[in-house]
Amino acid sequence: MSRIGKKPVNISDKVKVTQKGKNIEVTGPKGTLNLDIIDGIQVDINGNELNVTRKDDSKRNRALHGLYRSLVSNMVTGVDEGFKKKLELVGIGYRAELKGNNLVLMLGFSHPTVFCPPDNITIEVPNPNTVVINGISKDLVGLVASKIRSFRLPEPYKGKGIKYENEVVRRKAGKAAAK
Secondary structure, eight states: OOTTTTSOEEOOTTOEEEEETTEEEEEETTEEEEEEOOTTEEEEEETTEEEEEESSOOHHHHHHHHHHHHHHHHHHHHHHTOEEEEEEEESTTOEEEEETTEEEEEOSSSSOEEEOOOTTEEEEEEETTEEEEEESOHHHHHHHHHHHHTTSOOOTTTOOEEEETTOOOOOOOOGGGGO
């Protein structure tokens, strides 16, 4: 039995979960998310508790049991509280600003980098060296943060680039240290 899959998902009073066939719809104050469940996994809604079970002990169903429980749990958390990722821009002249809905990044290139976020994502720039990504879908927030970070990955010699808030960049010694 999956240790993660057998834990029940608690549903708060603000969140409504409905099941139509193989589709799970989670609605809350921040929005609505949908998920299609595969054939080997079952979802049972009992009041303020949601249980994910598997029909048999085949290898595929055992592998997906905990995954679907985590996906449903993230949906419930997302529509209730939302998810947030913070990015930091490290480097001289590196800065970010919002123009309309688009994020404009100055990353040391000859031109600014413009990023247009997806519909369900909001981007905030509290100061020029910090970017905050908010949304209800955990995977979409992580994907957008990863895409923005990929514009200028942190480099190991000076630590310049875009990094996550608590990311530690391992520093290397330069060529002067080799002598």
